[in-house]
Amino acid sequence: GAGVSQSPSNKVTEKGKDVELRCDPISGHTALYWYRQSLGQGLEFLIYFQGNSAPDKSGLPSDRFSAERTGGSVSTLTIQRTQQEDSAVYLCASSLRGSGVTSTDTQYFGPGTRLTVL
Amino acid sequence: AQRVTQPEKLLSVFKGAPVELKCNYSYSGSPELFWYVQYSRQRLQLLLRHISRESIKGFTADLNKGETSFHLKKPFAQEEDSAMYYCALSEAGGYNKLIFGAGTRLAVHP
Numbered sequence: 342g343a344g345v346s347q348s349p350s351n352k353v354t355e356k357g358k359d360v361e362l363r364c365d366p367i368s369g370h371t372a373l374y375w376y377r378q379s380l381g382q383g384l385e386f387l388i389y390f391q392g393n394s395a396p397d398k399s400g401l402p403s404d405r406f407s408a409e410r411t412g413g414s415v416s417t418l419t420i421q422r423t424q425q426e427d428s429a430v431y432l433c434a435s436s437l438r439g440s441g442v443t444s445t446d447t448q449y450f451g452p453g454t455r456l457t458v459l
Numbered sequence: 460a461q462r463v464t465q466p467e468k469l470l471s472v473f474k475g476a477p478v479e480l481k482c483n484y485s486y487s488g489s490p491e492l493f494w495y496v497q498y499s500r501q502r503l504q505l506l507l508r509h510i511s512r513e514s515i516k517g518f519t520a521d522l523n524k525g526e527t528s529f530h531l532k533k534p535f536a537q538e539e540d541s542a543m544y545y546c547a548l549s550e551a552g553g554y555n556k557l558i559f560g561a562g563t564r565l566a567v568h569p
Contacts, residue, residue: 344502372555374555374556374557376557376559381561383465383559383561384545384547384557384559385559386556386557386558389555389556397556400556432503436555445491445493445508445549445550445555446555447505448505448555448557449504450503450504451502452502453502
């Protein structure tokens, strides 16, 4: 079946502009995650959605970052007033169940959106 | 603090040589440990997890709680093993966010 999809695959923007990144998780997956991969860095957790629970936003680097998940499916990550340090690959992942089970679910990753802030 | 450390940015070996990618972690609870792999132009994907205790593509990893390590090993490297490898942990049995190391690029030369 279809995996996690993300759009756009590449985004070039000017400093100070707002951007929206989209993630379509695997159908039926209740948990959705956003990570960021900066040049030379590992993957950094940003935010996590699980069903109807309040999202865990503990990884968002600043209040310029926000995300929502509509209808328990598609998610949008918004970065306002982009800065050059926001340049990175933004990865979305989904998993079947999320929290409350005895072992961690496998997370399935999308291809990522490469954001370049000029 | 929760942290995953992969001390090597690049590991370069010849085909047929043994490989060990190092991973150390610090975590106050009871973590689950994973290795993820990203081949060129492909998505990040799970390679193996410590609770499965299985060998995938000839790779194994043993969780050593005393040394807080989860090193990835393969006795005979193949060229197709060339990829970026990430060690990661999550809290066992509940919260699923992954904490990743910085990654090690494995280059296997013919």
